[in-house]
Each structure stands twice: as structure tokens, then as C-alpha cells.
Amino acid sequence: MARLLGGIGSSHVPAIGNAIEQNLQQDPYWKPFFAGYEPVWDWLEEKKPDVAILVYNDHGLNFFLDKMPTFAIGAASEYQNSDEGWGLKPLEPFPGHPPLSWHLINSLVNDEFDITSCQEMLVDHGFTVPMSLMWPDRKLTDQIKVIPVCVNVVQSPFPTANRCLRLGEAIGRAVESYGEDLDVVILGTGGLSHQLDGERAGFTNRAFDTEFLEKLTNEPEWLLQYSNHQLAELAGPQGVEMIMWLIMRGALGKEVKELSRNYHIPISNTAAGVILLEKTA
Ligand code: DHB
Ligand code: FE
Numbered sequence: 017m018a019r020l021l022g023g024i025g026s027s028h029v030p031a032i033g034n035a036i037e038q039n040l041q042q043d044p045y046w047k048p049f050f051a052g053y054e055p056v057w058d059w060l061e062e063k064k065p066d067v068a069i070l071v072y073n074d075h076g077l078n079f080f081l082d083k084m085p086t087f088a089i090g091a092a093s094e095y096q097n098s099d100e101g102w103g104l105k106p107l108e109p110f111p112g113h114p115p116l117s118w119h120l121i122n123s124l125v126n127d128e129f130d131i132t133s134c135q136e137m138l139v140d141h142g143f144t145v146p147m148s149l150m151w152p153d154r155k156l157t158d159q160i161k162v163i164p165v166c167v168n169v170v171q172s173p174f175p176t177a178n179r180c181l182r183l184g185e186a187i188g189r190a191v192e193s194y195g196e197d198l199d200v201v202i203l204g205t206g207g208l209s210h211q212l213d214g215e216r217a218g219f220t221n222r223a224f225d226t227e228f229l230e231k232l233t234n235e236p237e238w239l240l241q242y243s244n245h246q247l248a249e250l251a252g253p254q255g256v257e258m259i260m261w262l263i264m265r266g267a268l269g270k271e272v273k274e275l276s277r278n279y280h281i282p283i284s285n286t287a288a289g290v291i292l293l294e295k296t297a
Contacts (some may be wrong), residue, residue: 018116018194021063022275022295023264024056025232027288028072028145028257030102036148038106042188048159051280052290053149059292060150064159065201068114068150069120069187070143071165071263072205075100077140084171085132087183089124090164091117095139107144108154113161116194120163123190129183139164144204149290157243169206169257175245177239180259184266191267204255204264207249208279210286216252219285224250225279229291233274236265254286264293271297 032049035041041050063279077100079085094109121133131168143164147290151157165187168174175183184202208228228251231238239247239262247256271292281287 018191018198018200020200020295021065022189023144023268023293025204025261025264025291026146027286028142028205029284029286030104030141031284032103033141033145033230038126049280049283051176055099055276056292057171065199067161067163067198067200069163069202071260072142073169073257074140075142075220076167078138082172082207084168086168086175088132089121090134090137090139092135097137097144100257102141110162117163119194120190124186127186129186137164146203168188168261177259177262181236181266182260184263190267198296202264202267204261206260207255208253208258208287209252211252212254212285218285219252220281221251221283225287229277233272268293268295
């Protein structure tokens with residue numbers, strides 16, 4: 017049977033991809049940010065998962081405002097990246113795992129989640145930056161198969177935080193019911209607080225992010241008290257991306273241990289966070 021080992025929450029700011037490309041990890045601006053990933057690299061090196069389910073949002077590369085599925089899952093044998101205009105060099109395609117993708121899609125639709133299945137899917141910085149952060153050596157990336165789970169947090173209406181947590185629980189059930197012997201890790205990406213445009217551009221909220229990180233492991237329902245409008249107020253309109261971390265958290269079930277966490281503010285315009293959670297039962 018497939019096993020979910022744990023989950024990682026991580027921001028996806030494009031500038032991080034530029035820093036990796038330019039090898040700036042030891043630069044004074046970047047060092048405290050990248051230091052937060054050391055426990056994650058050690059954990060991934062020890063666990064060597066076979067598949068990564070990567071929950072992310074597309075920012076207009078694959079889905080534009082004219083067609084915007086709430087939840088879309090990739091079922092391709094590889095996922096191409098392409099230039100989005102952030103100055104990032106397009107990365108080599110990421111290998112997929114179509115049988116597990118289809119199992120997830122079937123299982124989730126049976127569980128009454130309406131999923132758009134994508135046999136072709138371009139992945140943007142929301143996907144590639146977390147991948148480069150988790151597996152900085154591209155040789156490692158090629159040893160892991162990916163399943164992109166794309167969530168609309170770009171054009172209103174977004175799914176509620178509650179819906180995201182429940183989708184995560186359903187993903188957890190789907191993985192555990194897959195017959196092949198596979199070790200799986202799930203990533204929840206985006207956030208934390210940020211606002212990229214408008215009068216409040218540059219807004220972040222350390223107190224709110226800290227409480228979110230504090231509650232995520234043992235009380236993820238804490239975030240459900242807020243509507244997405246309230247979240248946009250508290251964390252910034254792009255900070256709403258943090259609801260995708262609830263999908264990761266929901267997939268892990270009740271018994272979870274926090275192994276590490278880092279918060280670094282700001283990276284570009286964004287409060288950057290990383291958390292590593294291990295499933296203990
Ligand atoms: C930034 C943050 C994002 O989440 C994003 O998608 C693009 C840019 C930023 O802070 O620069
Ligand atoms: Fe974003």
C-alpha cells in the first residue's frame with residue numbers, strides 16, 4: 017500500500033528561484049531563509065519518498081481568467097515549465113505518475129469533490145520554486161514523481177478553507193487506499209501573508225502568520241473561522257494562498273508531529289514560511 021510520510025508547507029516567491037539559479041544561498045539576505053530548509057533536506061534525504069503531491073496555485077500560465085477550475089489534478093507523464101516573465105529560466109520537465117494521479121482523481125470524485133483532470137499541464141513558479149527548494153539538486157528531482165494539485169486562489173470565488181482541509185483529508189484517504197507500495201510526501205505551498213498590488217502593496221502580517229503556523233499542527237481548524245474575504249484582509253489578497261497548506265495538513269490525519277519551522281520576513285514582498293510535519297500514525 018502507498019504510505020503518506022509527512023507534509024511540508026512552503027512559500028513560492030519567484031525571487032527564490034532566481035536566488036537558487038544564481039547560487040545566492042550563502043548571501044546575507046538569503047542565508048537565514050535557506051537555513052530554514054536544512055531540516056527539510058535532511059528529512060527528505062532520509063525518507064527518500066517516491067512521489068510528491070504538490071498542492072499549488074497557477075498564476076496564469078496554465079489557467080487564465082477565462083477558465084478557472086477550483087481544483088485541477090495533473091494526470092500527465094510529465095509536466096513542462098515555461099517562461100512566465102519573472103526572469104526564471106524554464107526548468108526541465110518534471111516526471112509524473114499517471115496511475116496514482118488517476119487513482120486520486122477517481123477516489124476524490126467518488127468522495128464528491130469535483131476535480132478537473134489534466135492530461136497536459138504547464139507548471140509555473142507556484143510549482144517549480146517549491147520543487148527547487150525541496151530538491152535543490154536537479155538529479156534528486158528526477159528521482160521523484162510528481163502529482164500537481166492546482167487550487168484556484170487567484171480569481172474569486174476561491175474554495176473555502178474548510179473545503180481545502182476536507183479535500184486534504186480525502187487525498188489522505190486516497191493515497192492510503194492505493195495498492196502499490198509507494199512512499200508519498202505532500203507539499204502545501206504559497207503564502208504566507210502578502211499583498212502584491214493596490215494601496216496596501218507590500219502588506220504582511222507577522223502576528224497572523226505566527227498564529228497560523230502555531231495552530232497548523234494540532235488545531236488546523238483555527239483558520240476555518242475566517243472567510244476568504246477576512247483572510248484577504250488579515251493576510252493580504254495573495255496571502256489567501258495559505259489555505260493550500262490546509263490541504264497538506266488535512267491529508268496527514270490526526271497524528272502529526274512538527275519537526276521544524278522557519279519564518280522569514282520579507283522575501284521580495286512576501287512573508288516566507290516553511291514547516292515540516294511528520295505523520296506519526
Ligand atoms: C511574489 C509572491 C508570490 O506569491 C507570487 O506568486 C509572485 C511574487 C513576491 O513577493 O514577489
Ligand atoms: Fe503566488
